[in-house]
Amino acid sequence: xxxxxxxxxxxxxxxxxxILFFFYPIFLMIKMSVYEKGVxxxxxxxxxxxxKAFTLALFNSFFxxxxxxxxxxxxxxxxxxxxxxxxxxxxxxxIISSLPMVFSAYIFCIALIYAYGRTGIITYLFSIIGIDFxxxxxxxxxxxxxxxxxxxxxxxFIIPLFSSFEEIDPNLEEAAESLGSHGFHKFxxxxxxxxxxxxxxxxxxxxxxxxxxxxIVLAIGTGKTYTLTYLLFSQYERAKIGMANTIxxxxxxxxxxxxxxxxxxLGIIKR
Amino acid sequence: MKNxxxxxFVVLFLSVLILLPLSxxxxxxxxxxxxxxIPNEFGLIWWKAILKPAYVKAVxxxxxxxxxxxxxxxxxxxxxxxxxxxxxxxGKDFLFSMILSPTYVSCTVVSLGLIVAYVPLRNTLGMxxxxxxxxxxxxxxxYMHSSMSQISKDLIEASYSLGSSKINTFMKVIxxxxxxxxxxxxxxxxxxxISALSIMLMLYNAEWITIPIYIYLENTTGTLGIAGVFSTxxxxxxxxxxxxVDYVSEKYGRF
Numbered sequence: 001x002x003x004x005x006x007x008x009x010x011x012x013x014x015x016x017x018x019i020l021f022f023f024y025p026i027f028l029m030i031k032m033s034v035y036e037k038g039v040x041x042x043x044x045x046x047x048x049x050x051x052k053a054f055t056l057a058l059f060n061s062f063f064x065x066x067x068x069x070x071x072x073x074x075x076x077x078x079x080x081x082x083x084x085x086x087x088x089x090x091x092x093x094x095i096i097s098s099l100p101m102v103f104s105a106y107i108f109c110i111a112l113i114y115a116y117g118r119t120g121i122i123t124y125l126f127s128i129i130g131i132d133f134x135x136x137x138x139x140x141x142x143x144x145x146x147x148x149x150x151x152x153x154x155x156x157f158i159i160p161l162f163s164s165f166e167e168i169d170p171n172l173e174e175a176a177e178s179l180g181s182h183g184f185h186k187f188x189x190x191x192x193x194x195x196x197x198x199x200x201x202x203x204x205x206x207x208x209x210x211x212x213x214x215x216i217v218l219a220i221g222t223g224k225t226y227t228l229t230y231l232l233f234s235q236y237e238r239a240k241i242g243m244a245n246t247i248x249x250x251x252x253x254x255x256x257x258x259x260x261x262x263x264x265x266l267g268i269i270k271r
Numbered sequence: 272m273k274n275x276x277x278x279x280f281v282v283l284f285l286s287v288l289i290l291l292p293l294s295x296x297x298x299x300x301x302x303x304x305x306x307x308x309i310p311n312e313f314g315l316i317w318w319k320a321i322l323k324p325a326y327v328k329a330v331x332x333x334x335x336x337x338x339x340x341x342x343x344x345x346x347x348x349x350x351x352x353x354x355x356x357x358x359x360x361x362g363k364d365f366l367f368s369m370i371l372s373p374t375y376v377s378c379t380v381v382s383l384g385l386i387v388a389y390v391p392l393r394n395t396l397g398m399x400x401x402x403x404x405x406x407x408x409x410x411x412x413x414y415m416h417s418s419m420s421q422i423s424k425d426l427i428e429a430s431y432s433l434g435s436s437k438i439n440t441f442m443k444v445i446x447x448x449x450x451x452x453x454x455x456x457x458x459x460x461x462x463x464x465i466s467a468l469s470i471m472l473m474l475y476n477a478e479w480i481t482i483p484i485y486i487y488l489e490n491t492t493g494t495l496g497i498a499g500v501f502s503t504x505x506x507x508x509x510x511x512x513x514x515x516v517d518y519v520s521e522k523y524g525r526f
Contacts, residue, residue: 006437010354011366017347018369021405025384026376032387079285082277089278096285099293104466104483107502110490111292114299121295122287124309151288212377214469218487229379236383236473245387248380255375 026252033245044246057226058250064142064227065211068149073203075150076157081187084165094162097155109148109219113139116147142225148216153209157202164198196269204262208255228254296506299499317496326485326497330504333481336396337464340403344411344460347404349453352415353445357427367416371409378469381405386473394476402470407463411456418452419445466505 036043048054083089100108115122116135126133138144168191176190192199214229221230228251235244300317302310320326355367373381382402385392392398422445430440446453468483475484482505486498 007354007358007360010350010358011360014347014351014354014370015366017404017408018372021385021401022373022381023369025381025388028388029380029384079281082274082281086275086278089275089282092282093285096282096289099289103293104468104486104502104505106468106483106490107296107466107486107498107505108292110299110486110495110498110502111295114295114305115292121309122291151292155289208375212375212380214377214379214472219490229377232377232379232383233472236379241387244383248377248383251377251380255377259375 029245030249030252032242033249036242044242047243048246048250053226054231054247057228057231058254060142060225061211061227061229061251061254064145064149065207068146068153068210069203069207071146071150072154072157072206073199076154076161076202077199079154080158080161080165084162090162094159097158100152100155105152105213105215106219108152109216112148112151113219140220140222140224142221144220145216145225145227148220149210149213152216153206156209157206160202160205161195161198164195168194197266200262200266200269204259204266207258207262211255211258212251293506296499296502299495300503301499303496305495317500320497321500326501329480329482329485329501332479333465333483336399336403336479336481337461337467339396340400340407340464341457341460343400343404344408344464345453345457347408348411348415348456348460349446351408351412352419352449352452353441355416356420356422370412373405374409378402378406379473382470382473394474396476396479398474399471399476399479399481402474403464403467406467406470407460410463411460414459415449415452415456418455419449422448465508 033044034040034042079093083093114120116133117123117139118136120136123133123136135144135147139147172194173186173190176186181189212229214227214233217225217227217230218233221227226234228247232244232247232251235241235247298310299305301313301315303312303314303316321330351370355363385398385401385405389398389401392401426444426448427440430444431437435443465481466483467481468487471481471484472487475481480488482501486501489495489497489501
């Protein structure tokens with residue numbers, strides 16, 4: 001009896017948290033997005049999807065996240081593959097990679113501007129040897145946001161991928177080698193299938209983090225490149241709560257669709 | 272040999288990509304006016320400037336908000352990890368997914384939801400703590416749970432069979448054995464709460480401006496030196512927390 005009481009008491013304490021502070025607010029927000037002055041109305045959604053600026057923000061969110069994740073996954077895989085058998089290099093990469101995880105994305109972007117901007121240190125150093133380092137030309141556009149996403153979110157992909165590689169059975173790779181499989185053939189047939197689950201999970205986590213972030217867009221976008229999260233913030237600042245609720249709901253639905261698609265892919269891989 | 276050369280190249284590449292921007296943050300704090308690519312004048316003008324009462328208050332606010340938030344997050348995290356590790360109930364996986372769901376949602380969406388649902392709390396200290404709680408607690412619980420669930424159930428059974436009470440077993444067996452996960456959770460919680468900007472953007476109160484909010488406001492008004500100083504403080508505090516907790520855990524084996 002005492003055990004049951006303790007269990008249900010704890011369950012209530014833990015369960016009430018997400019219900020009160022996450023699901024209830026989200027429910028209210030969705031409800032308010034379809035109510036205008038107390039009457040059911042889809043006017044905010046009609047305005048959202050008929051506005052070029054708003055749909056462009058939706059497109060930008062998907063475009064920036066997709067391109068960033070593709071580049072991050074290719075770079076991350078190359079980095080992990082190249083250092084996984086070199087213990088000291090692996091340790092250094094892990095330490096360097098963990099730094100942005102405890103760092104503010106906004107501050108990181110300010111520093112990026114001072115490194116790669118028009119008068120940045122890197123740009124200047126390259127100019128000394130006669131090379132026009134191209135990043136400064138697009139730093140304040142959506143391509144600049146993609147660049148910042150790659151630098152900042154690469155560790156979020158690398159760290160879990162390391163764990164996947166550490167779980168690989170080395171006997172399998174040795175057996176493949178003794179049977180004549182080397183290089184890219186071994187990677188394609190033996191190594192990659194074993195880390196595929198971790199690879200896709202890493203892609204999902206990176207995609208959702210990039211899709212939902214605002215700090216990098218605030219710092220690099222400088223009010224010119226709009227994404228869904230930035231649009232939500234700007235609508236809130238203009239006290240357009242109804243439209244902000246609509247954008248938030250659109251963002252939630254998009255997140256749900258992305259997560260569902262990735263889960264389907266993971267399900268297919270498992271089979 | 273070829274692999275070794277390539278791995279050295281990878282390390283160098285990552286260093287330039289990640290470490291360089293971090294070191295620039297420090298440079299920003301010691302350059303009075305950054306007008307050209309390579310600064311030619313250094314000074315502590317920005318470090319002296321942060322002794323102004325407004326900036327001191329921002330530092331104080333940050334620690335108050337992060338401290339209070341972290342206390343709530345850690346208590347909730349430990350209780351949740353204990354529940355998920357040692358009790359069986361219907362819908363256990365579902366509840367765990369529910370708790371983790373804010374991880375995959377934008378901070379701006381969470382902020383707006385809280386503002387809409389709890390109007391009386393709008394722009395108060397309580398709302399700032401609540402915002403941190405919703406965003407950070409899933410990460411912390413995930414860490415703590417993965418550590419607590421690895422403790423052998425036999426050890427806990429042995430403790431009970433030797434007459435130890437539930438609380439005693441929790442304090443003397445479960446907590447010490449899951450200390451690494453709990454420490455990781457504490458570091459994560461303090462670090463994330465101190466540097467939280469996205470969640471604070473819509474929730475902050477003018478009386479409780481934190482360092483990240485100050486950096487954002489200073490950057491938009493153009494005083495980057497102060498942003499550099501605050502960023503450096505944030506980096507040092509984060510690294511010190513990591514080191515200190517690690518040192519204490521190594522030396523005393525428990526906390």
